[in-house]
Amino acid sequence: MSTVSGNNKRIAKNTVFLYFRMFVMVIVSLFTSRVVLDVLGAEDYGIYNIIGGVIVLFSFLNAALNAATQRFINFNLGKNDFKQANSVFCMSLNVYAILSAVIVILAETIGLWFVNTQLNIPEERMDAANWVYQCTILTFIINLIRIPYNASILAYERMDFYAYTSLGEAVLKLLVVYLLYVSFYDKLIVYALLYTVVSLLMTIIYKLFCIRNFEICLYRRTWDKHIFQGLFGFTGWSLFGSLATMSAQQGLNILINVFYGVTVNAAVGIANQVCGTVNQFVSNFQMAFRPQIVKDYAAGDFDRFYRLIFSSSKFSFYLMFLLTLPIMFTIDTILSIWLVDVPQYTAIFCQLILIILIIEATAAPLWMSVEAKGNIRNYQILMSCVILLNFPLSYMALNLGFPVYTVWCIKIFVTLLVFATRCWYINKKLGFPLKDYCKEVLLSIFMVSIIGLPIPLVIKMSIDGLWVNFISVIVTSVLVAIIDIYMIGLNSSERRIVKDILQKKVPFLSKKQ
Numbered sequence: 001m002s003t004v005s006g007n008n009k010r011i012a013k014n015t016v017f018l019y020f021r022m023f024v025m026v027i028v029s030l031f032t033s034r035v036v037l038d039v040l041g042a043e044d045y046g047i048y049n050i051i052g053g054v055i056v057l058f059s060f061l062n063a064a065l066n067a068a069t070q071r072f073i074n075f076n077l078g079k080n081d082f083k084q085a086n087s088v089f090c091m092s093l094n095v096y097a098i099l100s101a102v103i104v105i106l107a108e109t110i111g112l113w114f115v116n117t118q119l120n121i122p123e124e125r126m127d128a129a130n131w132v133y134q135c136t137i138l139t140f141i142i143n144l145i146r147i148p149y150n151a152s153i154l155a156y157e158r159m160d161f162y163a164y165t166s167l168g169e170a171v172l173k174l175l176v177v178y179l180l181y182v183s184f185y186d187k188l189i190v191y192a193l194l195y196t197v198v199s200l201l202m203t204i205i206y207k208l209f210c211i212r213n214f215e216i217c218l219y220r221r222t223w224d225k226h227i228f229q230g231l232f233g234f235t236g237w238s239l240f241g242s243l244a245t246m247s248a249q250q251g252l253n254i255l256i257n258v259f260y261g262v263t264v265n266a267a268v269g270i271a272n273q274v275c276g277t278v279n280q281f282v283s284n285f286q287m288a289f290r291p292q293i294v295k296d297y298a299a300g301d302f303d304r305f306y307r308l309i310f311s312s313s314k315f316s317f318y319l320m321f322l323l324t325l326p327i328m329f330t331i332d333t334i335l336s337i338w339l340v341d342v343p344q345y346t347a348i349f350c351q352l353i354l355i356i357l358i359i360e361a362t363a364a365p366l367w368m369s370v371e372a373k374g375n376i377r378n379y380q381i382l383m384s385c386v387i388l389l390n391f392p393l394s395y396m397a398l399n400l401g402f403p404v405y406t407v408w409c410i411k412i413f414v415t416l417l418v419f420a421t422r423c424w425y426i427n428k429k430l431g432f433p434l435k436d437y438c439k440e441v442l443l444s445i446f447m448v449s450i451i452g453l454p455i456p457l458v459i460k461m462s463i464d465g466l467w468v469n470f471i472s473v474i475v476t477s478v479l480v481a482i483i484d485i486y487m488i489g490l491n492s493s494e495r496r497i498v499k500d501i502l503q504k505k506v507p508f509l510s511k512k513q
Contacts, residue, residue, distance in 0.1 A: 046262030049269035078298030244387035271349035352408035
């Protein structure tokens with residue numbers, strides 16, 4: 001019992017650190033993105049966004065290996081096998097070095113050809129675009145090498161490190177904005193170069209911290225065939241999912257560029273910035289749970305394993321619902337306050353992407369359960385086939401002349417289909433208690449959504465005046481979401497826990513009792 005209590009306290013403590021990190025990064029990100037869009041202009045900002053999308057075409061390998069590294073380090077630490085965890089770390093660095101060389105070859109051949117011949121970039125900005133492309137490749141390789149260190153920090157659940165380093169990263173990003181303002185050179189090139197330097201400095205800090213604090217991060221020359229096969233066995237099937245996800249994200253961005261040009265890519269970039277900021281809240285929450293999910297599975301504690309999946313899935317939705325409800329109804333006002341010039345389609349892009357993120361956040365603990373088990377071949381094949389529907393369906397829609405935002409409507413449909421397919425699979429193949437999940441999680445989510453949406457909508461449509469309407473909708477949305485979640489979304493034991501926390505943390509309530 002004490003072990004469970006200790007694990008819960010660790011999750012709570014790590015969540016606090018992650019939210020502190022997120023808060024700092026969100027403030028800096030929102031400020032810098034506003035300034036960067038203003039300084040670069042919509043065209044250059046769109047170029048930077050689409051070039052970044054091209055290099056992400058190579059990141060499906062990165063994402064797959066990242067998942068494999070975290071899974072095997074977490075699994076071995078859950079079994080207290082530190083020697084094997086160190087071997088996984090060393091082999092991961094070996095594999096990432098090889099992967100870096102492969103990506104450079106692909107990026108400097110196929111990728112370079114694609115940027116210079118296929119993308120819709122103004123001729124006079126091609127030189128700058130190529131500078132950005134080279135900087136993006138270097139940044140990608142630097143971040144790739146950082147992944148084994150990042151995986152180790154997550155495995156040891158040292159979320160306080162993220163909180164502290166976020167302060168340094170925030171200072172560096174603010175410095176980038178200042179230098180961008182005072183620079184006399186091409187500002188798009190300067191921006192790309194400075195962000196490469198920031199990535200390099202942060203990777204060095206991560207490496208030094210891990211070497212000094214974790215014994216598993218002491219690199220030694222080794223080549224373990226068994227670990228290599230395990231990593232690539234896990235990774236090989238993850239490639240399907242990573243490739244499919246990449247096509248659904250960056251492939252759609254490239255499709256939009258081909259059909260509509262870099263100005264609409266700027267709208268996509270801003271929408272992703274807003275939605276990514278919101279998504280960080282729930283991502284940090286899930287990051288605190290993920291190591292425990294894998295470790296509980298490795299330790300054979302299946303009751304806690306399933307309870308963590310249920311809890312993190314339900315509360316991931318509640319957190320996203322609380323954040324997105326006011327944003328969905330006030331996005332036009334938020335964008336007009338935040339940005340000097342708001343690119344066309346930005347508002348509707350934000351609203352549709354937020355819906356996608358809510359669905360994905362709710363489903364995330366389910367794929368974490370599959371990764372914890374490790375047998376992912378059939379799962380990845382099935383999920384990838386469904387996710388890959390995004391690209392051909394979106395291409396057909398744009399080719400037929402449908403509005404550009406149709407691609408996100410299609411993605412909402414496919415994301416729901418992926419969720420349903422994932423639930424079916426883990427029930428049939430892994431023995432997941434799907435009936436209990438539907439009753440305790442999905443039914444609660446459905447009721448909270450149905451009851452919480454109408455009131456803010458009525459307020460928005462019935463109150464005149466920009467600022468009065470804006471403030472009224474924000475306040476109403478937050479209050480409705482909180483009451484809705486507490487009264488409808490939580491069961492009796494969860495409400496009792498909330499009451500206990502409030503009585504301990506809020507002096508007024510404590511005295512009243």
